[in-house]
Amino acid sequence: MERDRQRHGAAAGAGALAVGVAIVGVGYTGLETYYLARVDPSLRIAVIEQRFAEYGASGRNGGWLTxxxxxxxxxxxxxxxxxxxxxxxxxxxxxxxxIRVAAAEGIDADIRKGGEFTVACTPAQEA
Structure with a gap:
């Protein structure tokens, strides 16, 4: 990210930045912009993160994928x-x-594709 800030002349906390695509958040969705850039390398893409990569929901969920x-x-x-x-x-x-991207990029994410089992433990959950 710092490399991109330097390349586009923006610093952390900088004001306006002119881009064609702005992605807010560097979670799973934000990181997919890498592939958008590969499809059209002419795009000026900025990925904006409040703190650091995976700070938000993707990180809080511990990589939980559902x-x-x-x-x-x-x-x-x-x-x-x-x-x-x-x-x-x-x-x-x-x-x-x-799963495909992790394999293609050689990311050892320890992915186990399983299933989901939901149980009701209280009458309210049965409703």
Whole structure:
């Protein structure tokens, strides 16, 4: 990141920076911009992080990688069964993409693709 700041003439805490693509956060999503740059090297891309790489949600989750939809699929039912299904498939594909990138880049992330088992322990969770 410091190399990019120097290359684009920006310093930490600097003001405006003219770019074509701005990504906020250097978690899983932000790091995927590396591939965006490979597709179109002419793009001026800035990745902006509040503190340091993996400080936010990706780091807090300890690298936990899941295909679950926040709030559950039923929360999105108003969009229709087809849309919810497409959303779930996109989430499934995201897990596969992280695994693919780790393998392609030689990253030993100790990834174990497993499954998910949900249990209810209280009456409120059964609802």
């Amino acid at each position: 295909d679950s939809i926040t709030g559950g699929r039923q929360q999105h039912a108003a969009h229709g069964r087809g849309e919810v299904g497409r959303f779930q498939r996109a989430m499934n594909d995201t897990v596969d993409e992280v």
